[in-house]
Amino acid sequence: MFTAVIVDDHPMINGAVRALLERSGEFQVLAECINGTIGLSVTRELHPDLLIIDLDIPQLGGVEVIHRLRQTAEPIAILMISAADEVVAGVRAFRAGADGFVHKSSAMDDIVTAAQLVVRGKIYFGREVIVAASSVVATEQDSPLGSLGKREFEVFRCLALGMTNIDIAHHMLISNKTVSAHKRNVMDKLGLANIRDLIELARNNRIIS
Missing domain, CATH: 1.10.10.10 (Winged helix-like DNA-binding domain superfamily/Winged helix DNA-binding domain)
Incomplete structure (x- = not known):
């Protein structure tokens, strides 16, 4: 069974994601956090297999949390979620080093599917996000x-x-x-x-x- 930590400033989202993950029978949720500072600290302490984190959370945004976690050699799968513009948010997740991105308007089951993939070393990004991210990277090089x-x-x-x-x-x-x-x-x-x-x-x- 895989372990997970969920970070979102809306407790109802945390609870819903926890229920979905645990219902799948593949995940044990170790903690739910409501801001980036707590989320980073808890993730470093508990060493989960998976971190599900909202993009725009208070007290250290999702991108900064990912940057700090990626500075260590500890392997962790990261799935970012957001209600912001899907392509813009997805590109930010991709650039930050997340392994996958799910928009909050998607079916809730998509979060479980994405979690199951990224925790096994796969990536989960929509085609539009990948195309846009590739374009941004190419543009930035010039x-x-x-x-x-x-x-x-x-x-x-x-x-x-x-x-x-x-x-x-x-x-x-x-x-x-x-x-x-x-x-x-x-x-x-x-x-x-x-x-x-x-x-x-x-x-x-x-x-x-």
Whole structure:
């Protein structure tokens, strides 16, 4: 039997996903968490086979949680879920290093199917997501976006979404000073004069919808 941890800021979602996984007879859910900070800590402590995590959770977003987990050599299958734009969210999951993505508007059984695949070393992304992700990667190789580090890219995305420095610091669990440094590097590397130009670049590259 595989073990799993679920991270979503909506307890009803956590409960529904737990019920589906355990009903399949293949999974034991070790914990349900309501934010990224707790989710990261619990995952590191319990070492589950599978992490199911929402993209936009408070106190450390899903992308940042994945980045931190992927910095270690510990193998873990990661399935991201989201109610945001399917292609944009799916591309973010793909880029972050998730093994699969399921939109919350999909049939709930799709989560079980995806979980069964990713925990066995497979990937689970819709065709549109894979095509879009491949296009984004190819574009970045020929654009300044490819010069951004992971933290810089996340700051870039947050700025494009209209988040303030304080919002970003809270979201990424870093200091305002660090956010300002990343922001300055992003603007310099991309040759941007203002946030309006940054938002336009993000939209052109399908970083935001």
